[in-house]
Amino acid sequence: QSALTQPASVSGSPGQSITISCTGTSSDIGSHNLVSWYQQHPGKAPKLVIYEVTKWPSGVSNRFSGSKSGNTASLTISGLQAEDEADYFCCSNAGGSTYVFGTGTEVSVL
C-alpha cells in the first residue's frame, strides 16, 4: 500500500485560507469515507482535526473543513492563524481494517 500523496508545503498569510490536497486511489480514498486529517506540532503527538471526510471532533475549530472528490480529499484552513503552523497528515481506510497515511504537508504562516 503506497502512501497517499500530499504537497510537501503550503503557505499563507494570517487571515487567508489554504487548502491541502491528499490524492489516493480507487482502493482507498475513492471507495471509503473513512478519511481523517491530523495536525502535528514539532515534538508532539498528532491531533485529530477532521474525521469521516467532513466531521469535527469535539473542541476542534470550525476553521478546519474537509471534503472529498473522487480519489482526492482536501483540508481547508480558513482564517489562518500563527498557531496553525504545523505538519498535516491525511489518512484513509485502504480496505478491511487497514489504513494508509499521506506523505504530510508542512503549513507555514507568513
Added chain:
Amino acid sequence: QVQLAQSGAEVKKPGASVKVACKASGYSFSAYYVHWVRQAPGQGLEWMGIISPGGDYTASAQKFQGRLTLTRDTSATTVYMELSSLRYEDTAVYYCARESPGSGGLDDWGQGTLVAVSS
C-alpha cells in the same frame, strides 16, 4: 480524562525484538479499537496495525506482516505492540492511538515511545 500512557524509550540491536506497552485509562477499555502508528526521524506517519476491542482480531500493513504482533490485556487495560527482527530503519517513535468508534479517526494518542536500533 482519556489517557494512553506508553512505556519508555528502548535501544535494541539489529535482529532483536521490542515490546511497547500502551496503558489506557479514563474510558471503557474493552469498547475501542487501538491502532499503532510510527514516525521515523524527520519523516511522516506510517500506519502499522490495529487490534479489536476484545483482542481477537488484528490487522497490519503488509510490510509488517510476520514481524508485528499486537495483543491486549483487558485486566491491565494495556495494549502491546511487539516488533521482531529489528532493522536500523525501524528506528522511530511508536504511537498507540484510540479510534473513535467506527469513524477511522484516531481521537486520542499516547505520548510516543522512541525505539532506537543500534549496534
